[in-house]
Amino acid sequence: xxxxxxxxxxxxxxxxxxxxxxxxxxxxxxxxxxxxxxxxxxxxxxxxxxxxxxxxxxxxxxxxxxxxxxxxxxxxxxxxxxxxxxxxxxxxxxxxxxxxxxxxxxxxxxxxxxxxxxxxxxxxxxxxxxxxxxxxxxxxxxxxxxxxxxxxxxxxxxxxxxxxxxxxxxxxxxxxxxxxxxxxxxxxxxxxxxx
Numbered sequence: 001x002x003x004x005x006x007x008x009x010x011x012x013x014x015x016x017x018x019x020x021x022x023x024x025x026x027x028x029x030x031x032x033x034x035x036x037x038x039x040x041x042x043x044x045x046x047x048x049x050x051x052x053x054x055x056x057x058x059x060x061x062x063x064x065x066x067x068x069x070x071x072x073x074x075x076x077x078x079x080x081x082x083x084x085x086x087x088x089x090x091x092x093x094x095x096x097x098x099x100x101x102x103x104x105x106x107x108x109x110x111x112x113x114x115x116x117x118x119x120x121x122x123x124x125x126x127x128x129x130x131x132x133x134x135x136x137x138x139x140x141x142x143x144x145x146x147x148x149x150x151x152x153x154x155x156x157x158x159x160x161x162x163x164x165x166x167x168x169x170x171x172x173x174x175x176x177x178x179x180x181x182x183x184x185x186x187x188x189x190x191x192x193x194x195x
Contacts, residue, residue, distance in 0.1 A: 020053055027060060036063035036086070045072040054084045069093065070114030071107045077117050088118060088125035092157075094136060095143050102135050119151065128158040133176040142184045149186045157186070160194040 027037065037057050044050060045068050054064055065087040068076065079085045092111070093099060099108040118125045127148060131141065141159070148157055161178055180193050 020049070024056065024060075027057065027062065031060060031062075034062065036065060038065045038067060040067040041069075043069050043071055045075045050075060051078060051082075051084070054079065055082075058084055063087070065089065067091070068114065069103075069107070070111035071105070073110050073113040073117055076114050080117065080121050080123055085123065088123060090115060090118060090125055090127050092127050092129045092144060092148070095140055095147065098136070098140060115151065119153070124155075126156050126158060127153065128160060130160050131178050132172060133178075134173055138179075138183070141178075145184050145186050145191060149188050152188055154188050157189055157191045158194055159183075159191060 027034070039050070039054065044066055047053070058064055063086040064084065066076075066079070066085055067089045069091045070076070076088070090111075092115075094102045096108045099111075100106060115127075129136070129141075129144060136144075145157070159178060177195055178193055183191065185191070
């Protein structure tokens, strides 16, 4: 994906890297001090060695959380089936109608499959959306709440405001803050606004 509001453009564009061996060396000094490791991105489930890396970190006694856009449901399902992850944050980028505009990808179907996998399993997870007023309308935000409600989602739905004045993939105008009063309430889950 190439979401215009992505605040990790250097990662998405393949610039900069830390060797996994350096990460392991660091984590060895933090055993007993840290509880968990978060795999994020870009998209962490694209990494060719992600399963082996998570296995190694789990073997060190850490809990593992992944932040994912849902584009790789097969890997997500494998990680769940092998009990390698403890928590998932799934990005809900947009409705099917505007998904391509925001993500520059045709990956709504894999996102939806990942969501269904999470719904069908007992792993704890959350759904979250980054809101930029130029990209997602209030009408669409309400459609997204309705979509989650229709899927019988029961966790927390975090709507986080885009942070203005940060480096992103796109040349975006400043976003106007979300007005919570303009959104539908959900019957099955909590909508939590992070401004």
